[in-house]
Amino acid sequence: xxxxxxxxxxxxxxxxxxxxxxxxxxxxxxxxxxxxxxxxxxxxxxxxxxxxxxxxxxxxxxxxxxxxxxxxxxxxxxxxxxxxxxxxxxxxxxxxxxxxxxxxxxxxxxxxxxxxxxxxxxxxxxxxxxxxxxxxxxxxxxxxxxxxxxxxxxxxxxxxxxxxxxxxxxxxxxxxxxxxxxxxxxxxxxxxxxxxxxxxxxxxxxxxxxxxxxxxxxxxxxxxxxxxxxxxxxxxxxxxxxxxxxxxxxxxxxxxxxxxxxxxxxxxxxxxxxxxxxxxxxxxxxxxxxxxxxxxxxxxxxxxxxxxxxxxxxxxxxxxxxxx
Numbered sequence: 001x002x003x004x005x006x007x008x009x010x011x012x013x014x015x016x017x018x019x020x021x022x023x024x025x026x027x028x029x030x031x032x033x034x035x036x037x038x039x040x041x042x043x044x045x046x047x048x049x050x051x052x053x054x055x056x057x058x059x060x061x062x063x064x065x066x067x068x069x070x071x072x073x074x075x076x077x078x079x080x081x082x083x084x085x086x087x088x089x090x091x092x093x094x095x096x097x098x099x100x101x102x103x104x105x106x107x108x109x110x111x112x113x114x115x116x117x118x119x120x121x122x123x124x125x126x127x128x129x130x131x132x133x134x135x136x137x138x139x140x141x142x143x144x145x146x147x148x149x150x151x152x153x154x155x156x157x158x159x160x161x162x163x164x165x166x167x168x169x170x171x172x173x174x175x176x177x178x179x180x181x182x183x184x185x186x187x188x189x190x191x192x193x194x195x196x197x198x199x200x201x202x203x204x205x206x207x208x209x210x211x212x213x214x215x216x217x218x219x220x221x222x223x224x225x226x227x228x229x230x231x232x233x234x235x236x237x238x239x240x241x242x243x244x245x246x247x248x249x250x251x252x253x254x255x256x257x258x259x260x261x262x263x264x265x266x267x268x269x270x271x272x273x274x275x276x277x278x279x280x281x282x283x284x285x286x287x288x289x290x291x292x293x294x295x296x297x298x299x300x301x302x303x304x305x306x307x308x309x310x311x312x313x314x315x316x317x318x319x320x321x322x323x324x
Contacts, residue, residue, distance in 0.1 A: 215256035
């Protein structure tokens with residue numbers, strides 16, 4: 001018997017698509033993936049290091065560190081430095097620091113994966129194979145296909161299965177069809193990983209391109225956001241979106257968006273906040289100017305990285321976090 005989680009998820013997806021998920025929204029459907037800022041604090045090191053703390057630790061852990069004594073802050077920072085130093089050469093490079101900042105800022109996706117991990121890691125080997133995922137998610141459907149014959153074709157599990165397999169293969173960096181935690185995170189949250197952006201674009205095109213010509217025209221672009229009711233007048237925002245399509249989406253003015261134009265639309269190039277913060281931290285801490293940081297250099301600037309504003313200990317310090 002397949003796990004209840006797999007059957008429930010399959011049935012949930014089926015019900016979602018049949019009872020309303022397949023109907024097009026009457027409100028704007030946001031597809032654009034914007035990088036969020038690292039902190040809503042002002043970046044003003046002369047006054048305080050609050051921005052740096054939230055960028056380096058994440059907002060929740062920054063609050064935790066605020067309750068630590070200087071001694072414990074430094075001790076914990078030392079352990080963090082060892083995790084940042086991925087190649088164990090006793091130095092933190094700009095690239096390693098940037099990767100850490102990105103990981104901290106996206107902690108929520110790792111926490112999300114942690115919550116569902118046990119539902120898919122059926123043999124408890126701390127990896128998830130494609131066969132495990134397929135069994136947990138589609139097992140009931142594969143065993144009882146006759147129960148799913150009336151599903152709306154566009155969103156049928158029959159179509160979702162190969163789509164998931166294609167995405168799983170894209171996330172599987174070494175091609176063994178067994179996902180590590182990082183690979184499974186990329187599978188569930190492809191928009192957060194650079195090597196998955198092509199699959200995000202392909203799936204977007206697949207969703208919107210109703211006539212399957214490999215492009216998104218203006219009507220398809222609008223239909224993804226809005227369905228006009230009989231006799232209804234288009235809202236002003238829809239008219240604005242039509243202008244946006246002509247002026248900013250259709251870059252080569254051929255009346256449709258190709259894959260490159262879709263990439264420009266849903267994955268716009270933005271200011272690289274993580275890169276800028278990593279450069280700032282290296283610049284401020286790199287005493288010998290060798291463009292990398294030793295553990296000593298980081299600990300010497302501990303107040304900028306983690307800070308400490310109190311010496312009392314609170315119950316929140318016992319909170320367990322996902323290991324980054």
